[in-house]
Structure formats: structure tokens, C-alpha cells
Amino acid sequence: MKILPYEPDNSGLAYSVGTTLDRFIKLKQSEFPFASGELSQLLRDIALAAKIVNRETNRAGLANIGGAFGQTNVQGEEQQKLDVIANIRFMRALSKGGEVCAIVSEEEDSVIDLQNKSGKYVIAIDPLDGSSNIDVNISIGTIFSIYRRKTPPGSPITKEDIMQPGRDQVAAGYVLYGSSTMLVYTTGHGVNGFTYETSLGEFFLSHPSIKAPLDGSIYSINEGLQNQWKNGVKEYIDECKSKNFAARYIGSLVADFHRNLLKGGIYLYPSTEKNPDGKLRLLYEANALAFIADQAGALATNGEIPILNIQPSSLHQRTPLFIGSKKMVQRFESISKGKVLQKY
Ligand SMILES: O=P(O)(O)OC[C@H]1O[C@](O)(COP(=O)(O)O)[C@@H](O)[C@@H]1O
Ligand SMILES: [Mg+2]
Numbered sequence: 001m002k003i004l005p006y007e008p009d010n011s012g013l014a015y016s017v018g019t020t021l022d023r024f025i026k027l028k029q030s031e032f033p034f035a036s037g038e039l040s041q042l043l044r045d046i047a048l049a050a051k052i053v054n055r056e057t058n059r060a061g062l063a064n065i066g067g068a069f070g071q072t073n074v075q076g077e078e079q080q081k082l083d084v085i086a087n088i089r090f091m092r093a094l095s096k097g098g099e100v101c102a103i104v105s106e107e108e109d110s111v112i113d114l115q116n117k118s119g120k121y122v123i124a125i126d127p128l129d130g131s132s133n134i135d136v137n138i139s140i141g142t143i144f145s146i147y148r149r150k151t152p153p154g155s156p157i158t159k160e161d162i163m164q165p166g167r168d169q170v171a172a173g174y175v176l177y178g179s180s181t182m183l184v185y186t187t188g189h190g191v192n193g194f195t196y197e198t199s200l201g202e203f204f205l206s207h208p209s210i211k212a213p214l215d216g217s218i219y220s221i222n223e224g225l226q227n228q229w230k231n232g233v234k235e236y237i238d239e240c241k242s243k244n245f246a247a248r249y250i251g252s253l254v255a256d257f258h259r260n261l262l263k264g265g266i267y268l269y270p271s272t273e274k275n276p277d278g279k280l281r282l283l284y285e286a287n288a289l290a291f292i293a294d295q296a297g298a299l300a301t302n303g304e305i306p307i308l309n310i311q312p313s314s315l316h317q318r319t320p321l322f323i324g325s326k327k328m329v330q331r332f333e334s335i336s337k338g339k340v341l342q343k344y
């Protein structure tokens with residue numbers, strides 16, 4: 001009787017493509033003998049909420065889920081129904097999960113204290129990113145940042161727990177609801193991407209150990225705001241054009257970031273007259289993507305300093321964001337800081 005060892009695939013990767021998210025989280029946790037499993041559970045809670053929001057986005061056109069909700073959020077932006085639904089779904093999953101003590105959300109004016117005496121984690125979340133694309137069937141997303149609270153569990157939530165620089169994130173990621181739905185995250189040990197298999201209701205590892213190309217030829221910026229650009233943005237974009245780079249702008253930060261992360265490219269949202277501090281929010285948009293970028297070998301800056309080094313001072317503060325392939329962001333910075341003259 002012949003006995004053969006089972007060789008699933010020859011990738012040699014410890015975490016081979018096709019590993020379920022749940023199994024991946026378990027395996028990763030076993031690498032940290034002192035891990036208590038709470039962060040693992042929190043990641044599972046996020047994945048659960050993502051599955052529910054995925055279902056809602058897929059049928060947004062059918063079930064009267066599209067369109068405006070009829071209220072504005074603290075940013076003065078008109079909330080879409082799906083913004084509110086996604087916010088409720090993530091709030092519910094995170095509060096039921098039991099690992100989180102406080103939530104900062106784009107759709108909530110103030111910090112939500114979950115009154116959870118044992119919760120160690122603070123989460124900042126953009127429940128639905130790319131709201132302007134909801135009704136037109138273009139990729140949208142969810143963005144999340146996870147911090148360990150600074151004060152002991154059970155004690156009152158303090159500013160110190162909430163206003164932590166991106167550098168202190170213990171995990172971050174995004175969900176992309178696109179032609180397929182993906183969850184991409186880091187816990188500070190590399191970046192991995194999982195694709196949702198709807199019929200099985202499972203996320204499977206599809207993009208292990210994502211590394212951003214060092215350079216690229218794609219730039220993503222809302223050129224409609226060109227007249228409001230300053231500090232070298234125009235010069236940099238002119239140089240990209242002189243090099244025949246491709247202009248790609250979806251208008252959903254998660255989708256533009258994801259493309260550039262995989263293919264090489266740069267996303268730029270500078271300060272404008274309308275948004276002198278930039279449009280994107282530090283706590284629940286820029287910090288998470290900057291952590292992913294950092295872990296994938298890419299860069300994120302506000303034009304002055306790395307996004308991860310910014311000390312937050314208010315919940316919904318905005319920041320200029322320049323994020324993407326290392327060489328492209330470095331080139332932008334040197335032009336915007338006037339360190340180099342363009343040669344076409
Ligand atoms: O329409 P603009 O000014 O180009 O802004 C688009 C940007 O605004 C956002 O939609 C802001 O995010 P929200 O949709 O979560 O508010 C980003 O996803 C996107 O990159
Ligand atoms: Mg957003």
C-alpha cells in the first residue's frame with residue numbers, strides 16, 4: 001500500500017492562497033505566544049460587518065437603499081442612506097463583539113463610548129468611503145484604524161485614548177466593495193488581502209504579503225480643483241503628464257489607493273480653498289491607509305511630515321494626503337518643497 005504525503009501546492013508559503021481569513025488570523029495569532037485573542041476577535045467582528053455591508057451595497061439599487069438619507073453629518077456632508085446603514089452595521093458588530101471600548105466614526109459627531117468595562121481597543125472608522133459613488137455602482141469601501149486604549153479597561157475614556165498618532169495603530173485596513181469584495185489589513189507584520197467568496201460566505205487569502213511597487217506611472221487627483229492647487233502640486237502633475245503617466249481617479253479613496261498599491265501610483269488630495277486643511281480625515285481615512293502603505297513599502301505624507309507622525313487634535317480633523325509608491329511620493333515632496341527644478 002503506497003502512502004504519499006499531501007502537497008496542497010508548491011508555493012512554499014506558510015499561508016497559502018486559499019487560506020480562510022479565520023484560519024489565517026488563528027495561525028498569525030499563534031506566532032505571538034502572549035496574544036490574548038482579543039485583536040483576532042475584533043478582526044473577525046470587522047469581517048462579519050463587512051459581509052453584511054457587502055450584501056447591502058450589492059443590492060443598493062434594488063432595496064431602496066440608494067440615495068440621500070436626508071441629514072448632514074458633522075462634516076456638513078449630506079449623508080447617504082448607505083453611510084448610515086454601514087455605520088449602524090459596524091457599530092452593532094463592534095459593540096456586540098466585546099473587544100472595543102470606544103468608536104470614532106465619520107458619521108458620529110462625538111466619540112461613542114460603548115460602556116464596555118473589558119474593552120481594550122479604540123477604533124476609528126469610515127463606515128462607507130466614496131459616498132458620491134454609491135448610486136452609480138462604482139467601487140466604494142470601509143476604512144478602519146485600531147488602537148489599544150492608553151488608560152486601564154473600565155476607566156473613563158480619555159482624550160489620550162482617542163487622540164493617538166497613526167504610529168500607535170495596532171492594526172488597520174479597508175474593505176473594498178468592488179467587482180469583487182476584498183479585505184486588506186495589517187497588524188504591523190505585513191499586509192495581506194482576502195477576497196470574499198459570496199457563495200461560501202468566506203474571505204480567502206488571495207493577496208499574501210502585498211508589497212507596493214517602488215515606482216509607478218499612475219497619478220490620482222481631482223483635476224477639477226486644479227485652480228486651487230499650490231505648493232508644487234501643479235508642477236508635479238505637469239511632470240507626470242510630461243512623462244505620459246496615466247491619470248486614474250475613481251473618486252473613492254479606498255479604490256484609488258488599492259489600485260495604486262498593487263500597480264504602482266500616487267494619490268494626491270492637496271489643500272484647496274474649499275478645504276484649506278485638505279479633504280480627507282486623519283483619524284479614519286489617512287492614518288489607516290498610511291499604516292498599510294508603510295507596511296507595504298510605500299509612503300504617505302501631508303506634504304510636510306509623514307501622516308503617521310501627525311499628533312491628532314480633533315476628531316474629524318482633515319489633512320492633505322499624498323500617498324503611494326515610495327519614489328513617486330519622494331519626487332512629489334522634493335518638488336513641493338522646492339528642492340528640485342523640473343526638467344521636461
Ligand atoms: O469628490 P472629490 O472632492 O474628488 O473627493 C473624493 C474623495 O472624497 C471621499 O469620497 C471622501 O470620503 P467619504 O465618501 O467617506 O466622505 C473619498 O473617498 C474620495 O477620494
Ligand atoms: Mg471616506
Ligand SMILES: [Mg+2]
Nearest residue numbers: 106126128129
Ligand atoms: Mg465615508
